[in-house]
Amino acid sequence: MAAVGNRLGDATSPYLLQHADNPVDWQPWDDRALALAREQNKPILLSIGYSACHWCHVMAHESFEDRDIARLMNERFINIKVDREERPDLDRIYQTAHQLLTRRPGGWPLTLVLTPEDQTPVFAGTYFPPRPRGGMPGFADILRQVDEAIREQPGAVAEQNAALRHALGKLSRAPDEGGASALGNGPLRTCRDALAASFDTVHGGFGAAPKFPHPGGIERLLRHYALTLTTDDEPDRDALHMACYSLRRMALGGLYDQVGGGFARYSVDEYWMIPHFEKMLYDNALLLGLYADAWHATGDGLYRRIVRETAAWTMAEMQHSRGGYFASLDADSEGEEGRYYLWTPDEIRGLLDDDEWALVEHRFALDEPANFEGRWHLHVQASFSESAKRLGRPRDQVVALWESARDKLYRAREQRVRPGRDDKVLTAWNGLMIAAMARAGRLLDEPTWVGSAEQALDFVTERLVDSEGRLHASWRGGRAAHQGCLEDYAFLLEGVLECLQSYWSDSRLRFAVGLADTLLARFQDEDSGGFWMTADDHEPLIQRPRPLADDSLPSGNAVALRALQRLGHLLGETRYLEAAERGLQAASGALARMPEAHASLLTALEEHLYPPEIVVIRGNMEATASWRARALKYYTPNRLVFTLPPAARPPGLLAERVAEEGAPVAWVCHGSTCRPPARTLDALDEVLDQSGGSS
Incomplete structure (x- = not known):
């Protein structure tokens, strides 16, 4: 039989290119590789990782560069490499399968053996040494044993596969009617209490080592504090303390690069001292926005400094000359971590x-x-x-x-x-950083950061959107690749909405509407509400995930629902509001059972129960600057402020917001309830004060 050969040399992914010279006959995940497995009746050895992953490098050097192990892999398997950042759908499905098979969480590198006919996992694990070491089985031994089990025990394999596929299908289904709950604010308070129970009062953060930043939980605490300013007799200053103390300890620790700026992925100890040294764009996007909000809420100069340094690091080290943001920096340099x-x-x-x-x-x-x-x-x-x-x-x-x-x-x-830099541009992660840079620039009055976000958004719209308005997931070296998933549309939509608050553009609003309409047309579960991770015309896989809980990223459903609500309120578009409500209702059972795992989704619930305050200011841009500054003076995360020039021609409800002769006019609405237009700054002050804007 002719050798298959290594086919990674033409990949767009730096991670796949790192393995292009391996003696392993690696294939990308595509129809050709899957067909080859069926034709040769060989199980698939699937390896999922990413370029900044330290243990991915270790396993590559120890096993995938070992000619004896490579020979074994080539003889018995069709070997497929996947960049989890380019294919988050595959990563989510097979991480879930790993957890079901092993009863413990996965990680990277993720190592699985799949059946050739339907890609169902027979075996799952993470890193393995080449030969037995420290109580761990050797990779070569595992390959032989799994291959033999598939060939000698087909009945047991088929039984396990059927059970696994049933479990995956059950996880994808929306809750039945008995699992749904009324939409109330109970989960908001339960989440706050759960975070308090796991809060590290000495070192900040939540839980024990290894310690992750948990930006969704910190954002929830900041927003909970802001909500209690207007709903409770006494504001919840303990919630503010938990959020701010955690941010302070992270900023002073080794998780933060004290010399160059930017955050590593997590700390291996409880003190935030020694990180896992890789720097990911998404972590820094989420934390940049949080530190800007913390400064806005407290005026603490430490948070402002961290925002400035992280924004500077992002623009200097993580931004393409044409605008897009790169994916990550490696943990290793010269073969050593850190x-x-x-x-x-x-x-x-x-x-x-x-x-x-x-x-x-x-x-x-x-x-x-x-x-x-x-x-x-x-x-x-x-x-x-x-x-x-x-x-x-x-x-x-x-x-x-x-x-x-x-x-x-x-x-x-x-x-x-x-350290090596993964210079691919990911649509979803760019959406997160676009939102963070636009928001930070607006709050701290730094036009350069807003300009950085605008450049990145231009890059994405020019290079990652096809002729039909559909998104690609990844771009590198002039080539866009892979069909966009829920996170691509949702995170980018949120980024566009933040940019619109920093600098109005009719064309950007039309683009946002297009993203929202695609979410409804291609990703929405028409029967039960909420959104699938993959579009209705996506490649068929063994599961169609429905992401509700946060992991290292906010869940796609959470961001989609809150972005649709905000756009719906801005335009008076009930389709978006109804889709968001149906999605929240579909998730209500999960929110009631474990709200702390769904912190980002709780923001969408909060903005459903307490509709965002939409402030639309229209008039000459120079004249409206002081009006916008007044609306942004206090930490009010439930307030969206849009400043439209006289020449703007927006659709929907905004079309009615007309300023005469460029003189500033402001409209303030809560949900569908709007106050009379304010035509002086004093009148705007009065309206904002009545709505809690002078907290």
Whole structure:
């Protein structure tokens, strides 16, 4: 039989290209590879990962570059590589299958063996060493055993496959009528209490190590605090404390890159000290928006600094020259995890003057034992105020010393071998960062950040939208690839709505309407409500997921429902509002059972129960600047502010908002209830004060 050969050399994914020279006959997931498995009656060895994944690299070096293991793989399997970032549908399905088969969560690399006829998993695991080690079975042994079991026990395999497919189908079904609950605010308060129960009062965050940022939970606490300002006798300041303390501890820890800005994916310890060093675009998008909101709610300068540094890092290291945002930075450089970020005290001492060194040594406790394999990863041990007291200097001088020292450390670090960058542009993740940069730029009055978001949105609309208005999921090197999923449409729609609040464009609004209409036409569950992860014309897979709970990303349903509600209220379009309500009703049972797992979906529920306040200001842009500043003065996450120039020609309800001769006019609406137009700034003040805008 002729050799199949490795077919990854023409891939758009940097992760797949990393494996193009393996002796394994890797195939991309496509009709040709699946047909080959059926024709040769070979099981499929499916490996799912991503380019910034440390353990993916380890398994590649240990097993996929080993010629003996590669020979075994090629003889007995059709080997398929998938980039989980390009194919989140496949990743979600097979991560779920892994959990059903092993009764424990998965991760990356994800390793499965599938039947050739219908791609049902027979075996699932994650990382395996090439040969038995540390109580773990060897990969080569697993391959032989699984292949033999498939061939020698077909009845048992068929029975397991039938049970697995039944379980996957059950997970995809909408709850029956008995599982639905009335839409009330109970889950909002239950979620807050559940987060409090898992809150780490010492180090911030939730749960034990390994510790993830959980941006959805923090956003929920911030919004819960804001909601109680208007609904309760006393605002829930404990909710605000849990959110802000968590953000503070993360910002001062090693999870945050103290020299270059930006956040790593998670911390391996409870202190936020040592991260898993990869930097993902989506983490930084979600956290950038959160820190901007935290600054807006508290005025704390730490949060403003983190926003500025993270935005600067995003534009400098993660943005294509034409605008799109890249996917990730690797955990490894020169074959070592975290090497790029680590220091020795002598190295730092040689870069700084005496005053700078005295501060840096104290601030990061460089006189204490090393915290990562004999070297130091910078983790703040003393605040600027504490260092000021120790050094006998005013605090502003200490801050200036750190800025000078940081610049020197950054320039020295730039001379090192940099971690690899996955430079593909993902539509969904770009939607998240577009929303975050536009929002942060609007709140902190930084037009450069808004411009960055606008450039990214232009990039996506020009390169990732086909002639029929459908989205591709990924772009790299001039080539768009893969059919867009729910997250692509939902996250991008939310990004467009944030951009419209920063800078109005009739064409952008039309694009938003097109995204919303595609969600309804292609992804909506017409029978039960809510949205499928894949479109109705998507490639048939063993499951059609219905994502409700958050994972590392907010759920596609959550973002779709809240974006549809906001667009529906803005335009007075009942189709969007009705679709959102049906989706919430379909998810009501899940919200009642475990609201803390659905934090992002609770935002959509909150905005259903307490419709967002839509402020539309129309008039000459220079004249309306002070009006918009007034509407944005306080932390009111349930308020959307749109400023339209006189020449705008929007559809729907907005068409009725007309300003005479460019003089500013503002309309303030809660749901379908609108107040008389405000024609002076004092009148706008009065309307906003009555709605709780002076909190």
